[in-house]
Amino acid sequence: MFDLRETAKEHIIVTAHRGKAGGNIPCNTMASYQIALKEGADIIEIDVAKSLDGELFLFHPGMELAHLGLPFSLNLLPSSIIKKIPYRNSDGVKTQFNITTFDDFLEEFKDKCFINVDKFWSSPKKIYEKIKAHNMIDQVLVKSRPSKKVFDILENIAPELPYMPIVRNSHEYHDTLIKANLNYVGVEVLFNSEDSPLLHPEFIERMKKDNILLWSNTIVFNKIVQLSAGHSDDTALTASEDNGWGWHVDHGFDIIQTDWPMLLIDYLKRTNKYYK
Numbered sequence: 001m002f003d004l005r006e007t008a009k010e011h012i013i014v015t016a017h018r019g020k021a022g023g024n025i026p027c028n029t030m031a032s033y034q035i036a037l038k039e040g041a042d043i044i045e046i047d048v049a050k051s052l053d054g055e056l057f058l059f060h061p062g063m064e065l066a067h068l069g070l071p072f073s074l075n076l077l078p079s080s081i082i083k084k085i086p087y088r089n090s091d092g093v094k095t096q097f098n099i100t101t102f103d104d105f106l107e108e109f110k111d112k113c114f115i116n117v118d119k120f121w122s123s124p125k126k127i128y129e130k131i132k133a134h135n136m137i138d139q140v141l142v143k144s145r146p147s148k149k150v151f152d153i154l155e156n157i158a159p160e161l162p163y164m165p166i167v168r169n170s171h172e173y174h175d176t177l178i179k180a181n182l183n184y185v186g187v188e189v190l191f192n193s194e195d196s197p198l199l200h201p202e203f204i205e206r207m208k209k210d211n212i213l214l215w216s217n218t219i220v221f222n223k224i225v226q227l228s229a230g231h232s233d234d235t236a237l238t239a240s241e242d243n244g245w246g247w248h249v250d251h252g253f254d255i256i257q258t259d260w261p262m263l264l265i266d267y268l269k270r271t272n273k274y275y276k
Helices: 004-010 030-038 064-068 102-109 124-133 148-157 174-179 201-209 233-238 241-250 261-270
Strands: 013-017 043-050 056-058 086-088 094-098 114-118 140-144 162-168 186-190 213-217 255-258
Touching: 004 013, 004 213, 013 261, 030 043, 030 102, 043 102, 043 255, 056 102, 056 124, 064 086, 102 124, 124 148, 201 213, 233 241, 233 261, 241 255, 241 261, 255 261
Parallel strands: 013 043, 013 255, 043 114, 114 140, 140 162, 162 186, 186 213, 213 255
Antiparallel strands: 043 056, 086 094
16 A cells, blocks of 8 residues: 555655656656666656547657657557657657557556656546556655646545645645545745744644645746755756755655655755655
């Protein structure tokens, strides 16, 4: 059995954002996820897209031009074509890695790690049915911006699936989620500055008291729109590990999402911040 709360009692949980990519190995490929586990990640974050004929694949919608060299969406293509498309590396050169199906991914990583399924809301029922068919409910985590519509979908389709709302500046749905027929296990916290109410000790203590895990991000999507007030992978790697990664542990976060899982874990172990 996989249990995020039990794992969090033992050590800081490390999430590998889209696997561990680099060199000739693109993100969101089977190889990138296998490497992330070799580097010690507890959770691998994946993106799911759908073909024209309804088959599910691992791919980040909107990244077709950057990752495949295609100027149009994958959902315009049938699955038979998608399976033959190679990923491109950071230089735009075709690699030996193709887009994998969601079924093949689930079969490969069954019983190996936690899985954060991003883009779940594009096909919630279909994705949930695949997860259930592979008997992997306890391994999978889904997240979203909180809304009544999302809560209703989860309650109707997958109330047992571990869920985290993604909040910025305030978390107004906590009491609602505590009472809902949902498996509310944690909250992903986004903040532009250290003055955010979500960093106040009162909020952190409330979440801990209610057995809600705290997820933060050191990844950088956009240097202007910060996810963690500059306490990022970039800061850790180029300026200060303590001010980048260590800051999150010192502020009580249980889960850290990174693009550099091995280096993060190495830092946490060197500084005695990894184990609880």
